[in-house]
Amino acid sequence: MSTSPPPSPPLVRRRRMRSPSPEYKLDDEDDSYEPYIPIDQRRQAKLAKFTTPASKPRPVREEREEEVDPETEERERARKERTLLREAQEVQARKADEDARKTEAQKHEEQEEKILAAISRQKKLASGLELAKGIQYTESLRTSWRPPHFVRSRSEDENQRLREKYHIIVDGDDVPPPIESFADMKIPGPLLRHLKSKHITEPTPIQLQGLPVAFSGRDMIGIAFTGSGKTLAFCLPLIMFALEDETRLPFVRGEGPVGIILCPSRELASQTYENIIQWTTALSSTSEYPRLNSLLCMGGIAMGEQAHVLSKGVHIVVATPGRLIDMLEKRKFSLDGCRYLCMDEADRMIDLGFEDDVRNIMSFFKRQRQTLLFSATMPRKIQDFAQQSLVRPVLVNVGRAGAANLDVLQVVEYVKQEAKMVYLLECLQKTAPPVIIFSDSKNEVDDIQEYLLLKGVEAVAIHGSKTQDERQYAIKSFKSGAKDVMVASGVASKGLDFPDIQHVIIFSMPKEIEDYVHQIGRTGRSGRTGIATTFVNVNTPEQTLLDLKYLLMEAGQKVPPFLQTIEDPRAAQGGTLKGCPVCGGLGHGISSCPKLEDAQRRQMAAHRGGQDRGGGY
Numbered sequence: 001m002s003t004s005p006p007p008s009p010p011l012v013r014r015r016r017m018r019s020p021s022p023e024y025k026l027d028d029e030d031d032s033y034e035p036y037i038p039i040d041q042r043r044q045a046k047l048a049k050f051t052t053p054a055s056k057p058r059p060v061r062e063e064r065e066e067e068v069d070p071e072t073e074e075r076e077r078a079r080k081e082r083t084l085l086r087e088a089q090e091v092q093a094r095k096a097d098e099d100a101r102k103t104e105a106q107k108h109e110e111q112e113e114k115i116l117a118a119i120s121r122q123k124k125l126a127s128g129l130e131l132a133k134g135i136q137y138t139e140s141l142r143t144s145w146r147p148p149h150f151v152r153s154r155s156e157d158e159n160q161r162l163r164e165k166y167h168i169i170v171d172g173d174d175v176p177p178p179i180e181s182f183a184d185m186k187i188p189g190p191l192l193r194h195l196k197s198k199h200i201t202e203p204t205p206i207q208l209q210g211l212p213v214a215f216s217g218r219d220m221i222g223i224a225f226t227g228s229g230k231t232l233a234f235c236l237p238l239i240m241f242a243l244e245d246e247t248r249l250p251f252v253r254g255e256g257p258v259g260i261i262l263c264p265s266r267e268l269a270s271q272t273y274e275n276i277i278q279w280t281t282a283l284s285s286t287s288e289y290p291r292l293n294s295l296l297c298m299g300g301i302a303m304g305e306q307a308h309v310l311s312k313g314v315h316i317v318v319a320t321p322g323r324l325i326d327m328l329e330k331r332k333f334s335l336d337g338c339r340y341l342c343m344d345e346a347d348r349m350i351d352l353g354f355e356d357d358v359r360n361i362m363s364f365f366k367r368q369r370q371t372l373l374f375s376a377t378m379p380r381k382i383q384d385f386a387q388q389s390l391v392r393p394v395l396v397n398v399g400r401a402g403a404a405n406l407d408v409l410q411v412v413e414y415v416k417q418e419a420k421m422v423y424l425l426e427c428l429q430k431t432a433p434p435v436i437i438f439s440d441s442k443n444e445v446d447d448i449q450e451y452l453l454l455k456g457v458e459a460v461a462i463h464g465s466k467t468q469d470e471r472q473y474a475i476k477s478f479k480s481g482a483k484d485v486m487v488a489s490g491v492a493s494k495g496l497d498f499p500d501i502q503h504v505i506i507f508s509m510p511k512e513i514e515d516y517v518h519q520i521g522r523t524g525r526s527g528r529t530g531i532a533t534t535f536v537n538v539n540t541p542e543q544t545l546l547d548l549k550y551l552l553m554e555a556g557q558k559v560p561p562f563l564q565t566i567e568d569p570r571a572a573q574g575g576t577l578k579g580c581p582v583c584g585g586l587g588h589g590i591s592s593c594p595k596l597e598d599a600q601r602r603q604m605a606a607h608r609g610g611q612d613r614g615g616g617y
């Protein structure tokens, strides 16, 4: 007869067995022991089971808990009572405690990082097709240009010493070596002779490092102060590439362009175009080199006027974004063979408004392109964004982005609003003409011109509401010396190169310090010195004055007493005073950046406008 296993002990018993209490150990000795419970007690227990609320522990359990270690019991209860909500509250409390221990400056910095991260989540600067297909180029374009042997054999340490000599900062993989002479860059003789005739004999720092980078086919971000010769640095490579292509196989109707230079304003586009015409004409002045065709593509020019250029095949296009898109959509020419795209004043091009246009233009490219971005003021936000959008980019930086040109003597004067006009006349006596006067308001530009004309000063005016003809006339007569003074709104400040401006007068200080840097940068160009006089008064926002104060200090200029007394609230909080990542201003952080505010306003207006138009393009 097989012996059946002993019946499993009741639950209560099993619990007792696990208990460390000595009296239960006794029980262990007899597994079959069952305590006797009288029937009426059992009935009562059964009844209690149904009537006792679930939350109340049952008598058996109570009996056991009495025997559990009180510390364990306490921990157990705490664990059960701990809800997710409670945990969240605790985490919050810990964070609040940590926050309380942080200094105001640390909190401010964290806040700024968050804003920066939020605005950096922009779509990459690539064509719609590339974005949709996830096309990502990893190799730079190849070119046939090679530095001379003696340059190639230089060590990286020697290259670095050269860069230090010219205060050039570079960033990127395998940065091509700097080259100290145009001839060593293998620039054709006729062009060298032409440059020499214009007193351009040695490359400026942005050219001696930027040109080898661009000739090597690398994507590039070039940052250098106003008047430092950036135009030559991005035009020359395109001219050389076009020359090579034309020499190999001459272009016929419908072919080209080899590259495009994009400019944010018509004035800048025409100026760059004129430079290219000069340089390409100089090249073809000898029979040694072929003729290159360039096209100026901007609003205000009848498309028919350019028909003769299009009939021959185009090598170089200089354009403003709107008209370029228009011409591409009308298939006046294509970008099928285009491989070079440069943006001058790139921060403005990428900034709100132009960014979508740039992406639209990129979608017309059919193959990989070399992309170059140039500016005197390229804040960190744009640099970071641009770096993600380029292929193995090289950053070439001469001086801090947004720093003032050191060849400009900056004078800041406190002038009451009602005294400005009269004081302006006095100021005009400081130097011989030509002089530029800047004001941010179109009405004020007109008022100043009218006042000067009344006083017998030969003045022209330029602003956004003038017709293209009026703008061209103003620039032409001022450039030729027929007019002594030009009164201008912001349009003329970025990139325009007038010869020998002695004096810039800033009648009303712009809110954004970047604009101030561009405005004073119309003087002190190509190594010459100049003066900038700026009027400020109670109407100038304190933050703008603070930006100005730090800019003067950085440039080693005299800080007038009324600026010295303005205190930086961030300094009082013990914060570090680094430039605002959005506009580069030294006197404020991102959370109070005027440019960001403006950009947001414009974005909202554009959004509203889009809705009003039913979302049309």
Ligand SMILES: Nc1ncnc2c1ncn2[C@@H]1O[C@H](COP(=O)(O)OP(=O)(O)OP(=O)(O)O)[C@@H](O)[C@H]1O
Residues within 6 Å of the ligand: 198, 199, 200, 201, 202, 203, 204, 207, 224, 225, 226, 227, 228, 229, 230, 231, 232, 375, 376, 494, 495, 496, 497, 521, 525, 526
């Ligand atoms: N290597 C050089 N040596 C002497 N002068 C030069 C040299 N390169 C350019 N220049 C001259 O310097 C002036 C300023 O050049 P450019 O307009 O290219 O400056 P920029 O850096 O583009 O300035 P901005 O930021 O204001 O647009 C021009 O008149 C140009 O002819």
